[in-house]
Amino acid sequence: MTSWANSGTRDLHLDLRDALRPGTRGAKDALMAALREAARSGRLAPGTLLPPSRTLAADLGLARNTVADAYAELVAEGWLASRQGAGTWVVDTAHALPAASPVPPRPYGARVAPVHNLMPGSPDVAEFPRSQWAASVRRAVMNAPTEAFRMGDPRGRPELRSALADYLARARGVRTSPDSIVICAGVRHAVELLVRTLGGPVAVEAYGLFLFRDAIEACGVETVPIGVNEQGAVVEELDATEVTSVLLTPAHHNPLGMSLDSSRRLAVVEWASRTGGFVLDDDYDGEFRYDRQPVGALQALRPDRVAYLGSTSKSLSQALRLGWMALPDELVEPVVESAGGQQFHVSVLSQLTLADFIAGGYYDRHIRRMRMRYRRRRDALASALAPLQVGIGGLAAGVNMLVTLPDGAEPEVLRRAGEAGIALTGLSIMRHPAAGSSVAQRDGLLVGFAAPAEHAFPAAVSALCDVLRGSGL
Numbered sequence: 001m002t003s004w005a006n007s008g009t010r011d012l013h014l015d016l017r018d019a020l021r022p023g024t025r026g027a028k029d030a031l032m033a034a035l036r037e038a039a040r041s042g043r044l045a046p047g048t049l050l051p052p053s054r055t056l057a058a059d060l061g062l063a064r065n066t067v068a069d070a071y072a073e074l075v076a077e078g079w080l081a082s083r084q085g086a087g088t089w090v091v092d093t094a095h096a097l098p099a100a101s102p103v104p105p106r107p108y109g110a111r112v113a114p115v116h117n118l119m120p121g122s123p124d125v126a127e128f129p130r131s132q133w134a135a136s137v138r139r140a141v142m143n144a145p146t147e148a149f150r151m152g153d154p155r156g157r158p159e160l161r162s163a164l165a166d167y168l169a170r171a172r173g174v175r176t177s178p179d180s181i182v183i184c185a186g187v188r189h190a191v192e193l194l195v196r197t198l199g200g201p202v203a204v205e206a207y208g209l210f211l212f213r214d215a216i217e218a219c220g221v222e223t224v225p226i227g228v229n230e231q232g233a234v235v236e237e238l239d240a241t242e243v244t245s246v247l248l249t250p251a252h253h254n255p256l257g258m259s260l261d262s263s264r265r266l267a268v269v270e271w272a273s274r275t276g277g278f279v280l281d282d283d284y285d286g287e288f289r290y291d292r293q294p295v296g297a298l299q300a301l302r303p304d305r306v307a308y309l310g311s312t313s314k315s316l317s318q319a320l321r322l323g324w325m326a327l328p329d330e331l332v333e334p335v336v337e338s339a340g341g342q343q344f345h346v347s348v349l350s351q352l353t354l355a356d357f358i359a360g361g362y363y364d365r366h367i368r369r370m371r372m373r374y375r376r377r378r379d380a381l382a383s384a385l386a387p388l389q390v391g392i393g394g395l396a397a398g399v400n401m402l403v404t405l406p407d408g409a410e411p412e413v414l415r416r417a418g419e420a421g422i423a424l425t426g427l428s429i430m431r432h433p434a435a436g437s438s439v440a441q442r443d444g445l446l447v448g449f450a451a452p453a454e455h456a457f458p459a460a461v462s463a464l465c466d467v468l469r470g471s472g473l
Helices: 027-040 053-060 064-077 130-143 158-172 187-198 210-218 235-240 262-275 329-338 348-359 362-385 410-419 454-470
Strands: 004-006 011-013 080-083 087-090 181-184 202-205 223-226 245-248 278-282 306-311 323-326 391-393 400-404 444-448
Touching (some): 130 362, 158 306, 181 329, 187 245, 187 278, 187 306, 210 223, 223 235, 235 245, 235 262, 410 454
Parallel strands (some): 202 245
Antiparallel strands (some): 181 323, 391 400, 400 444
16 A cells, blocks of 8 residues: 555645554554644644645545545544535644643753854855856756756866856965866865865865864874964974875965965975975965955965865855865866766756856955945954953954954853854964974964944944953953
8 A cells, every 4th residue: 555645736744654553543543643743743734735636546545435524523622624515624633732841941051042143254144145146057957958957077067167267266275277276165075075086184274264174184194284384374384294185275374364474385386396295285265365465375286286276255145055166187087976976966057057147247246345344344353352451463364353362261252252142253273283382372363344234333342342441340
């Protein structure tokens, strides 16, 4: 007996197999129990029209009278309603839902749900360019060739790779071609694919995004921290390691905010050339530079030894899951194989839409508009923090500000921030657990000044200042 009912216009899953085993309840009772369970659990929402009794009986292999009698009794019980010519439908299940279990106390004491979003790494998604994006979606669908809706080039759609090659060369100084670009589902995905390709160990900055450390180690590869100081990553330490690659944020260090010194940029590509290693250039927020000294991609120095990584997570939205790699030619095929040999990680429609969005100039216009807005916010936040006993850094670029705190102050400030409903991140979580004593332990906050909606930004800044003052700063 099938457990699927197909009314001709809709499918209905009713599992009667266990209920109808020998020695169990009759068919009518089993059907009623299955319908009650489906309604009680919410699978059949109020207003759902059920198949006619004749159709349901034929689909389930039951007598029509059995189904009709089950419907009638459930109508009498209040589960269903029926009217001549209108059919039978689910009426209301709220009264039958089990009482909710008591909610356990929150593990963080007085911590409340976030009211002020100051999480780092997030753009103001309220300013997502909906109209322009929707127009690009329409053009992408209408203009796409038929073959675009099949599994195509495993590197990604050629329209997007071509648009990105032009944009990255113009805006970030990247030296690449459409053939060397591979589309992926964000920079974390890119790091995973490269680590699977290159193996390990992998060197990382002693202060860096913990999500990447976790992703690398989840691939079974060790991460080796190298120091960070006012000139950026201490790349000279690579010579004392046996790593196959190094992951850096050279244009704007995450989280400390400096650019990698020019002498160290040359030194790290020389290391890669000499040892056969590779540099992973995470240009996580390169579009948002506020000073007059643009810092181009490290990749431009040695395209054959540096893999450039970027995404839309800071420029448009993290939810798009759109990223890219500009790879050394020798890595393209191995990375594609690491991805499974097919481009199924990012939807074709999203790729075509972003290609149109870039080629039409909408991406550039959005970046320029948001760069001006974020710069104003950065200045307003810096001004508000100036009277307090904190340091500020990372001002030259990006969507985050580093707020340094006196030694030992971070836990108390984070506790108070949680109680005030402020979502942000402490600096300590960014420190590699294996970082040695040569890398100073720092206390601080990463404040995402881009994350709040425009109308919510002043209140978020005010709440943060109140927390810092309340912590004696």
